[in-house]
Ligand SMILES: *[C@@H]1O[C@H](CO)[C@@H](O)[C@H](O)[C@H]1NC(C)=O
């Protein structure tokens with residue numbers, strides 16, 4: 390009986406283990422594809438015992454917090470730029486793009502719940518596009534705005550977080 394029970398338990402553990410937590414090699418292979426692996430490791434290691442789906446969830450939640458904080462920053466930059474129409478225009482356009490980013494974060498979330506990992510990948514790349522449109526302008530001919538604020542730094546962190554969503558959703562598709 391005892392023997393049977395332990396072999397049952399072993400079968401059970403073998404069965405659940407792969408979905409319970411991803412092995413460290415998988416975290417490495419995800420983060421090795423990132424532009425800044427050290428950032429990726431720090432983020433993913435702050436969520437131990439996660440599987441690929443819960444890691445995607447976690448990076449989406451992180452993106453939402455980041456985008457929400459960035460919108461707050463942009464609103465205060467708009468308020469500070471009353472005497473600088475060029476800055477004000479730039480930040481107002483960024484506000485629209487980041488509202489679009491927030492919408493796409495929610496959409497990414499919805500697709501993850503449905504298990505549509507291809508959709509997650511596409512929607513997450515739209516977040517990247519929203520952020521790029523703020524920082525670099527919507528068209529390559531737009532003159533770059535030299536932004537002395539914290540906004541470009543916030544944006545580059547969001548791009549790193551979203552890149553992880555792209556990498557993980559790609560591995561979910563395999
Ligand atoms: C990730 O890159 C490091 C350093 O280049 C390497 O040692 C490691 O084997 C790589 N891991 C995977 C899973 O590709």
Ligand SMILES: *[C@@H]1O[C@H](CO)[C@@H](O)[C@H](O)[C@H]1NC(C)=O
Pocket residue numbers: 432451454455456458459543546
């Ligand atoms: C974005 O998220 C990262 C990871 O949690 C965090 O280090 C960073 O401070 C956040 N930035 C903003 C603006 O919320």
